[in-house]
Amino acid sequence: IDDSKDNYFLPLMLTRKLLSCSSSQVSVEERSSLHIIFETNYTPPGYFIRLIASLSKHPKFRVDLKRDPHCDNITILYGDTCRSAEVDEITISESLISIRIQVLRVKSNEQSFDDVVKDIHMALLCAIEEVKQWFPSNTTTQLA
Numbered sequence: 001i002d003d004s005k006d007n008y009f010l011p012l013m014l015t016r017k018l019l020s021c022s023s024s025q026v027s028v029e030e031r032s033s034l035h036i037i038f039e040t041n042y043t044p045p046g047y048f049i050r051l052i053a054s055l056s057k058h059p060k061f062r063v064d065l066k067r068d069p070h071c072d073n074i075t076i077l078y079g080d081t082c083r084s085a086e087v088d089e090i091t092i093s094e095s096l097i098s099i100r101i102q103v104l105r106v107k108s109n110e111q112s113f114d115d116v117v118k119d120i121h122m123a124l125l126c127a128i129e130e131v132k133q134w135f136p137s138n139t140t141t142q143l144a
Contacts, residue, residue, distance in 0.1 A: 029105040031117050036099040036128065039140035048072065048094040050134055054127035061090075061123065078103075078120060088116050 036051075038044065052074055056063050064075040072094040079087035091102040103120055105113050121143075128141055 029113060031103050031113070034101040034103075034121070034124065035144050036101070036124075037142045037144055038098070039142075041097055043094055043096060043099060044135055047131060047135065048092075048099055050131045051099065051127055052076075052092065054130045055092075055123060058123050058127075060119070064089075078116060088113075088120075090120060 038047075052063065055061050055076060060078055062077045063069070064077050067075045069075070074092055076090040076092065077087040078090055089104040089106060091100075091104065093100045093102070101120075101124065103117055105116070124143060128143065132141070
């Protein structure tokens with residue numbers, strides 16, 4: 001990826017990711033996953049990609065295109081500089097009925113993990129509010 005140019009990914013051109021339960025060799029700290037649940041009991045078409053686009057505007061977030069993004073699963077890096085080695089990872093996965101947000105700390109970071117999770121939670125709430133404008137008013141969401 002050339003950092004001097006704008007990078008784009010086309011979700012419709014990406015394959016679906018087959019999630020595996022293989023154990024990792026890296027020491028990882030994880031918080032309970034957050035889920036965006038829809039009153040309609042299905043994830044509205046286009047919601048996932050609009051959420052990613054909204055989150056990617058946040059100054060502390062950067063979509064990690066080096067991680068083989070998929071149309072239903074993507075990793076976002078969180079950190080003050082987003083270019084340093086001290087970043088936290090946010091994995092966002094879409095299923096038929098919800099969107100799952102998993103926050104991982106792979107490397108040490110000066111900011112406490114609890115504060116990072118609170119920042120991410122606030123950014124998610126803002127992104128959800130922004131994305132709501134694109135969907136019918138009866139598309140009620142809940143962050144659980």
